[in-house]
Amino acid sequence: MTYIAKPVLHHPTLTKNKVGYTRRDYEGRISTLCAGCGHDSISAAIIQASWELDIEPHRVAKLSGIGCSSKTPDYFLSASHGLNSVHGRMPSCLTGASLANRELLYLGVSGDGDSASIGLGQFAHAMRRGVPMVYIVENNGVYGLTKGQFSPTADKGSQSKKGAMNIDSPVDLVSLALQLGATYVARGFSGDKAQLVPLIKGAMRHGGAAFIDVISPCVAFNNHAGSTRSYDHVREHNIALNRIDFIDLAPEQTAAPAPGQAFDLAQADGTTLRLRKLHEGHDATSRLAAMTAIQTLQGQGELPTGLLYVDPQARNLHQQLKMVPGALNRLDESALCPGAAQLDRLNQALR
Ligand SMILES: Cc1ncc(C[n+]2csc(CCOP(=O)(O)OP(=O)(O)O)c2C)c(N)n1
Ligand code: SF4
Numbered sequence: 001m002t003y004i005a006k007p008v009l010h011h012p013t014l015t016k017n018k019v020g021y022t023r024r025d026y027e028g029r030i031s032t033l034c035a036g037c038g039h040d041s042i043s044a045a046i047i048q049a050s051w052e053l054d055i056e057p058h059r060v061a062k063l064s065g066i067g068c069s070s071k072t073p074d075y076f077l078s079a080s081h082g083l084n085s086v087h088g089r090m091p092s093c094l095t096g097a098s099l100a101n102r103e104l105l106y107l108g109v110s111g112d113g114d115s116a117s118i119g120l121g122q123f124a125h126a127m128r129r130g131v132p133m134v135y136i137v138e139n140n141g142v143y144g145l146t147k148g149q150f151s152p153t154a155d156k157g158s159q160s161k162k163g164a165m166n167i168d169s170p171v172d173l174v175s176l177a178l179q180l181g182a183t184y185v186a187r188g189f190s191g192d193k194a195q196l197v198p199l200i201k202g203a204m205r206h207g208g209a210a211f212i213d214v215i216s217p218c219v220a221f222n223n224h225a226g227s228t229r230s231y232d233h234v235r236e237h238n239i240a241l242n243r244i245d246f247i248d249l250a251p252e253q254t255a256a257p258a259p260g261q262a263f264d265l266a267q268a269d270g271t272t273l274r275l276r277k278l279h280e281g282h283d284a285t286s287r288l289a290a291m292t293a294i295q296t297l298q299g300q301g302e303l304p305t306g307l308l309y310v311d312p313q314a315r316n317l318h319q320q321l322k323m324v325p326g327a328l329n330r331l332d333e334s335a336l337c338p339g340a341a342q343l344d345r346l347n348q349a350l351r
């Protein structure tokens, strides 16, 4: 079932992007997820963002763990590199791949069970090390693949389909990402593509540890009254803190962020995030403001979405480790074996 082939025929008039690809070139196999699953909307947003950013599909590596969410890389970017790893182990596999070849764009796709249960430690270390990646958690509050048990992100008091009450406190991945040092932290909703696509584009160009928690309702096991991850509940309680537009390689502009008005935020790579503040109290360049907004709004039963925090001067793992530029498999003998004189100098320095 997972391997339904798509017709390869493309209509000749389809619009091509700057690198010569149509939107269809960014698609994958036909999804076998339940009709209406939020995860499919996230795949569509990834396809849209990659096409609009003129990313060459073969320059992307997509990695995932285990779950319905972790199956989704099969449904987009079929010409990219991919690894469907072990449950919760996507971050360490991705870290290794990134260290070996820093020239690819790394996309980590995971679920709330995959990242907040078995993979919580892995998630934490990828964030604190600044692994340059787009880390997307498709958050439905349940283990969808194994038929709807509460996941650690389920809210206390949330009800299961069969009426059981969740008694445990939730793991809030955006708060954790902020506390651990992620340099781009956002929350989106699979049902709001206008908000989600720019959030993904900004993350793809960020160059550091970019984390997006996407609330993605599971229509089979967590879309009923009493659930806090249903489409209805999320639509009612979604508080967008801001709206971003992503502007590729534009000259830097700065302006004072005024509530309700747009202002531009230059990123280290020359791209620009245009932020429209919707919430008076929120400054997306302040980690503390992000933490406060999340705690305050979530305490009131609301779900803050948008770009919660960005560090425009973010540094990543490769910069911290002073890695050589380029992929390691292209280092030649002179780089790998610097010679006896260098070795002598090194030995002297250690005496
Ligand atoms: C080591 C290991 N433990 C447990 C499982 C069983 N298992 C498969 S998917 C899953 C949870 C998936 O939940 P989530 O990551 O939220 O993805 P969703 O299906 O909700 O998208 C579990 C516990 C497994 N495959 N491997
Ligand atoms: S079980 Fe839930 S998460 Fe899995 S495909 Fe169906 S709706 Fe999506």
Ligand SMILES: [Mg+2]
Pocket (backbone or CB within 6 Å): 067, 111, 112, 113, 138, 139, 140, 141, 142, 143, 144, 151
């Ligand atoms: Mg889940």
